[in-house]
Amino acid sequence: MPRQPKPYLRKQTKSWYCSIGGHQISLGKDRDAAFEKFYELMGNREQVKSEVNSLYDLSQVYLDWCQANRKPGTYKRHRHYLKLFIGAVGKRLKPSQLKVHQVVKWHEGLGIGTTSQNDAVSIVQRMLNWAVEQEYLHRNPVAGMKKPRRKRRDVYYTAGQWKQICEHATEPFASFITFLYLTGCRPLEGRSIEARHVHGDLVIFPADESKGARDARVIYLVPEAAAMLNRLAKEHTTGVLFRNSKGLPWTKDSIKCRLNRISEKVGFRVVAYGVRHSWATRALADGGVDPISVAHLMGHRDTTMVSRVYSHLSQNPDYLRQQAERAVREASPTTVSEGTREK
Template sequence: MARPAKPFFRKQTQSWYCSLSGKQFSLGKDKQLAFQKFHELMANREEHLQNRFSLYELSQAYLDWCQANRKPATYKLHRHFLKSFIEAVGRRLQASQLKIHQVTKWHEGLGVSSTTQNDAVAIMQRMLNWAVEQSYISRNPITGMKKPKRKRRDVYYTAEQWAQIREHANGSLVDLLDFLYCTGCRPQEARLIESRHIHNDLVIFPSDESKGQNEPRVIYLAPKAKTIIDNQLLKFPEGPLFRNERGVPWTKNAIVLRLRRISEKIGFRVIAYGARHSWATEALMNGGVDPISVALLMGHKDTTMVSRVYSHLAKNPVFLRQQAHRATPTRNHEQISSSAEPPSATDK
């Protein structure tokens, strides 16, 4: 028969302890206070048992799950930020002891943009929510924490600006930028395209390779985009189609560095997502494509993202005036015009 839990004294530390489910709890050096703390501990036994894990232990368990159930890039990103956080707070801090100000101090000290800080806090919250779901802890200690604001990436380029960008780009980077500008696809999607994804005038990523992993991602190739793909297939029949001058597949960092140098030369910010946003802007403003089609072609489920990211259209009075004229039915316009005529002398 197992002995009932009770405090015990350890001579080496001159302190009182107790054990619950194999984990020892320090009760302090004073016997009376130690027994008082022990009874409080037993009264809240379940809560203490759930909150017995350190943040380091939770992070390791979560990363094991993440590695088995998420894409390698997702696992790598989560591991990066969780490792940074554990280094900041230490391996022994328990989840139940975590305070919001500790997370705030950590993400503000990362030396990154507010958007990246937002990602970092989101990963922390996801890990703790997962721990609650798996019954490692009873509650998320940073529930309700406000994340840093994300900076909107609604950068888009006029035809003149795009000509400047292409003029200062060179080599294989031009092919990549032109493809983004012709299709509106995500830069990451372009980097990952291989010959196995090409189906005539379509690029199809199976659901397990698409964003969200819910359904296949289809990129429709207009003639110019199809020509670019055909040329890349001739050069690289196996593996990623878009590569640099050394035949190495483009990485996110390599693209960022090349575009940063172009930005310094032409005097305005150049980012890969700008090509995607420019495609959408041109489709909406000059191509006459409806927002639903634009959203679907870009790989969005609905128009929410298009409406939010391309809100700069609301600041374009010329475009809105054109839309206002298009939105007014001719018959109604004639009726309004006739009813607005001044009354004759007999009517008075």
């Protein structure tokens, strides 16, 4: 009869091990905990997978999948954070050995803001959840851990502030940020538009070019924005439409440099996403556009992001007072006059 596996002590390391399915598995240094873990493994052979593959091995398989199935920017960001994560916990650590406090120590030591820390932890959790989906693991060892709180990106500009920004923006950059202000599109979308995307008063990005790569992204153009794109489409039949004075596409860094210079002149922080947020704030507060329409016009799948990012409106008494009055006025309920009420 074949020998039944059982834990054994390795004197050199003073640690307990067992062999299951031809794989040697570390059970730790504590005897009672080692035997408890051994019986758990024997009762659930699927868990053996998480003992065999290291987090490093898992990260390499996940990144291969990510490179093949996600956009280059997503792959690059995931590779960056996972490389830092593996460097912190070590290449030999098994998924089942990962503890929440190790992830916390790692993200707190990155020297970045809490929003970026939130992104970093989300990427680690995404890798582990993917491993469960693909049956590399039987569970995510840090599922449900509390992530650093994201800061609200509620930077937006009043009409007076926008006027100041425009006074210090020169062409062709002025046209680019004006387009963002007129449409509320993402800065990346604005600088990616080509003539082939323009269809009358619509900009349509195919699903494989849109954020999330699930559905086509449609940007609705007001007349001024449509005229701007039609003019640029005649100048640039191929390649992106918005370009700098040297005829080169705007990049994330070049936009940031321009806005930093404008910030110094106007005396307040100017960022590209602030223009998008300003569009949404105007639509909700001044235009009376409902949140569902705003969400879809901005390219969101539901109102979750709108509710979270623009929650500052809930702290505006004048705005809420207007909404209360509009709710009663537009509902036009049938009222019973004093003279016709039953006595």
